[in-house]
Amino acid sequence: MNDQTMNIPLRWLQENKRERPAGVTWGVPWREGELKREENLVLFSAAGEPVPVQSWTTAYWPDGSVKWTAHAASVAASDRTGGYVLRKGEPACGVKPLAVKETDETIEVDTGILICRLNRSGASVIRDIEREGKRLCGGAMLVGIREARETLHGAKIMREETFHSEIDRTEVETQGPVRTVVKMTGKHRMLEDGRTWLPFTLRFYFYAGQDTLRIVHSFLFDGDAEQDFIKGLGMSFDVLLEGKLYNRHLRFAGDSGFLSESPQGLMTFRTTGRYQDLYREQTDGKKVAFDPQEDARFMELIDDLAVWDSFKLVQHTADSYTITKRTKEACSWIRAASGGIARGLAYVGGENGGLALGVRHFWQKSPSSLEIHGLSRDASTVTAWFWSPDASAMDLRHYDTVTHLKSSYEGFEELRSTPYGVGNTTELSLSFHGRTPDRETLEALAEEKEDPALLVCEPQRYYDSRATGIWSLVDRSTESKAALEDGMDAVFRFYLEEVEQRRWYGFWDYGDVMHSYDPVRHTWRYDIGGCAWQNTELVPNLWLWTMFLRTGRLDVFRFAEAMTRHTSEVDVYHIGEYAGLGSRHNVLHWGCGCKEARIGMAGLHRMYYYLTADERIGDIMDEVKDADYATAGLDPMRSYYPKDEFVTHTRSGPDWSAFCSNWLTRWERYEDTFYRDKMLTGLDCLKRMPYRLLTGPVFGYDPATGILEHMGDENWGHHLMICMGGAQVWMEMAQLLKDAEFADMIAEYGAFYNLPKEEKARRTSGAIPGKDWNIPMLSTAMMAYAARHAQDSQLAREAWSYLLQETNHWQIRIPLETEPVERSEYICPIREIPWMSTNTAAQWCLNTMICLELIGDQLPETNQTEVAAG
Structure with a gap:
């Protein structure tokens, strides 16, 4: 197809229930050589009208052509109903561009509707915000509370200490x-003793012509889990209020509608007739006016009313919230309403307009709250609490004082359970209004902040680009293929429902799933170390992102997004001794003594970055580029190989393969050949091993040189080499490097893996006797690669047999069906799959999607409803 006529269709990921203007950023992949870096791109609406678009490159192919681009557009409400087309050409003009002014004290961004001034130093992160010349926000800062615990004369004493943000740096990113994106970094300062802690990053997102501001807040825990208990953590905004108290309004989004109140309502003991109608108008947010003479008696009643100066909505758990209010600080809070799931949106405003503040995943990441004070003053303070001070303080200590290596699969005798260096990210949205918005507008805001606008390509585009690894498009052309597609859909649906059924929510937990099931207690093994939270074990992230690429489904994307946010932040260390490493699966996300690079390898998060251009994920992928150096201080094989002449030890997988995932990502994003060469150094070492990729898998390793040293031909188990993303990383490396020998090595490994021990020993003259080549299902992607490489039909059929005909717990039994649990055997009615394992689910689905691509023509046409029924 001629480049000038090449069209890339784009569609909205989600149905637009209520039309609202939006700023949107998305990514597009390109085939190698298809787009040169100097070529421009133009965006067209469904009607064929050119749309102003901002484009930049996020990844390059080895030949220097563009691999991924990111794009930003500011769309009107009327443009949310159709799709778009991207193609080569000169970008359209027409939008009034964003204006940025920098001074020594502030960075000012003008969207055409909003002017926001961000501070470069001090406690206040936002100096002020104007909407169409009217100043609505007088400032904002990060706030928090530390609970100090002491024992005095045998009595436990708890006191609260406050802290707020202190800016180190503000820059236009x-x-x-x-x-335009402005990035701000800093720490929090304790007001009592001046201590600085809890590093934070704030990003402010502005789109031309938009009245909304998106904020992404990330913080790292750098305290002492035994002493530092965070009682509250959030962000506060000062909203400027004008007008009569009865013309000031607040809104809280509840389960389905809104609590609509005023600090001074018109409900009195004698509100009747015309005043009842005015009361309805007031509740609807309309401005109310009185005649001093005609309404004198009623105004006396208003003057006598209580003034409700403070309101708060507290989401205690994922299933319960309360709304309370009070008149004065010295007075009690009274309950206004209670509910189940609050949608995390509040509005505060006066006659001059106001602010709508939304917190994404508000109830999912409970305990959280929205708190409003000072409604009777000239400025009201609105606080979004990411961790509500109405809840118990965070307790990040380990669940025991010892480890449980034998009974619980906890990796090492060393405890090493520390949250020092883990992080968490919260997304906020601000919109500014000239008057109190109606309920339809607030509904649209609540929906938009929870399900933000995103344009995506069709699956065919992702597939044709070859920029996203090896996987198959959905194919139901035969009974067997249809059965596999139904089976994979059923596995995903099971986990989607399981999150709801098991209530896998909470500030530190949302986005993760559990590892292993306990059919006796009818629950997951939440209290067994090594068997509780998954923490990227056997790469469920890769399963979910691959599933999205081939289906384009909204529910899959949001599930994968939540997992990416969690696993990239909570399961990985960003600072400290273990920076670049992550914690293996455990009762607590940071609880396991195994701290390994594979937990946070860039490949787990990369697809989210390329699809959304999310800068926070970009930061995290940058952080792990030198993760191999952390193994010099914490050898991943220290329990098996005592300190010797090597700096450290590494396995070709999952350690070195994780390093390669980090280096490959660094290379393609920045064309940083240092990390490409480090990858090539290790690959050259493997090529020179006695049996290439079959050798090892443990090697001596020096992070400074990247050299792998031979330590034996068979010195450890082999299944972890390939089930932690190693297979996918190696296949992509072979493709990018166009390395025929490495492709042959991968194929050799796939063909060798399930050979009988005797044959393994014969082919290697006894050097590899065949110990610990376990769990054939995990090797099926490698087998499929080998079968395709050698056009070996017998090997292909064998791979399918391991996926479909084995009857152990490493197979998914299709059709997949849940079964009810006797009501009295669990706390509530549930359905279960007693044999389910997330390890199995992730690897079976991922391998199946790869095998359908590589050896789909060899899939046996049997009655799949009977497969693996044993």
Whole structure:
């Protein structure tokens, strides 16, 4: 197809229930050589009208052509109903570009509707915000509370200490006519003793012509889990209020509608007739006016009313919230309402307009709250509490004082359970209004902040680009293929429902799933170390992102997004001794003594970055580029190989393969050949091993040189080499490097893995006797690669047999069906799959999607409803 006529269709990921203007950023992949870096791109609406678009490159192919681009557009409400087309050409003009002014004290961004001034130093992160010339926000800062615990004369004493933000640096990270991002970093300062802690990053996202501001807040825990108990953590905004108290309004989004109140309502003991109608108008947010003479008696009643100066909505758990209010600080809070799931949106405003503040995943990441004070003053303080001070303080200590290596699969005798260096990210949205918005507008805001606008390509585009690894498009052309597609859909649906059924929510937990099931207690093994939270074990992230690429489904994307946010932040260390490493699966996300690079390898998060251009994920992928150096201080094989002449030890998988995932990502994003060469150094070492990729898998390793040293031909188990993303990383490396020998090595490994021990020994003259080549299902992607490489039909059929005909717990039994649990045997009615394992689910689905691509023509046409029924 001629480049000038090449069209890339784009569609909205989600149905637009209520039309609202939006700023949107998305990513597009390109085939190698298809787009040169100097070529421009133009965006067209479904009607064929050019749309102003801002474009930049996020990854390059080895030949220097563009691999991934990111794009930003500011769309009107009327443009949310159709799709778009991207193609080569000169970008359209027409939007009034964003204006940025920098001074020594502030960075000012003007969207055409909003002017926001961000501070470069001090406690206040936002100096002020204007909407169409009217100043609505007087400032904002990060706030928090530390609970100090002491024992005095045998009595436990708890006191609260407050802290707030202190800015270190504010800079324009990305500047363009459509989209500008300002990045701010700093720490929190304790007001009592001046201590600084809890490093934070704030990003402010602006789109031309938009009245909304998106904020992404990330913080790292750098305290002492035994002493530092965070009682509250959030962000506060000062909203400027004008007008009569009865013309000031607040809104809280509840389960389905809104609590609509005023600090001074018109409900009195004698509100009747015309005043009842005015009361309805007031509750609807309309401005109310009185005649001093005609309404004198009623105004006396209003003056006598209590003034409700403070309101708060507290989401205690994922299933319960309360709304309370009070008149004065010295007075009690009274309950206004209770409910189940609050949608995390509040509005505060006066006659001059106001602010709508939304917190994404508000109830999912409980305990959280929205708190409003000072409604009777000239400025009201609105606080979004990411961790509500109405809840118990965070307790990040380990669940025991010892480890449980034998009974619980906890990796090492060393405890090493520390949250020092883990993080958490919260997304906020601010919109500014000239008057109190109606309920339809607030509904649209609540929906938009929870399910933000995103444009995506069709699966065929992702597939054709070859920029996203090896996987198959959905194919139901035969009974067997249809059965596999139904089976994979059923596995995903099971986990989607399981999150709801098991209530896998909470500030530190949301986005993760559990590892292993206990059919006796009818629950997951939440209290067994090594068997509780999954923490990227056997790469469920890769399963979910691959599933999205081939289906384009909204529910899959949001599930994978939540997992990416969690696993990239909570399961990985960003600072400290273990920076670049992550914690293996455990009762607590940071609880296991195994701290390994594979937990946080860039490949787990990379697809989210390329699909959304999310800068926070970009930071995290940058952080792990030198994760191999952390193994010099914490050898991943220290329990098996005592300190010797090597700096450290590494396995070709999952350690070195994780390093390669980090290096490959660094290379393609920045064309940083240092990390490409480090990858090539290790690959050259493997090529020179006695049996290439079959050798080892443990090697001596020096992070400074990247050299792998031979330590034996068979010195450890082999299944972990390939089930932690190693197979996918190696296949992509072979493709990118166009390395025929490495491709042959991968194929050799796939063909060798399930050979009988005797044959393994014969082929290697006894050097590899065949110990610990376990769990054939995990090797099926490698087998499929080998079968395709050698056009070996017998090997292909054998691979399918391991996926479909084995009857152990490493197979998914299709059709997949849940079964009810006797009501009295669990706390509530549930359905279960007693044999389910997330390890199995992730690897079976991922391998099946790869095998359908590589050896789908060899899939046996049997009655799949009977497969693996034993």
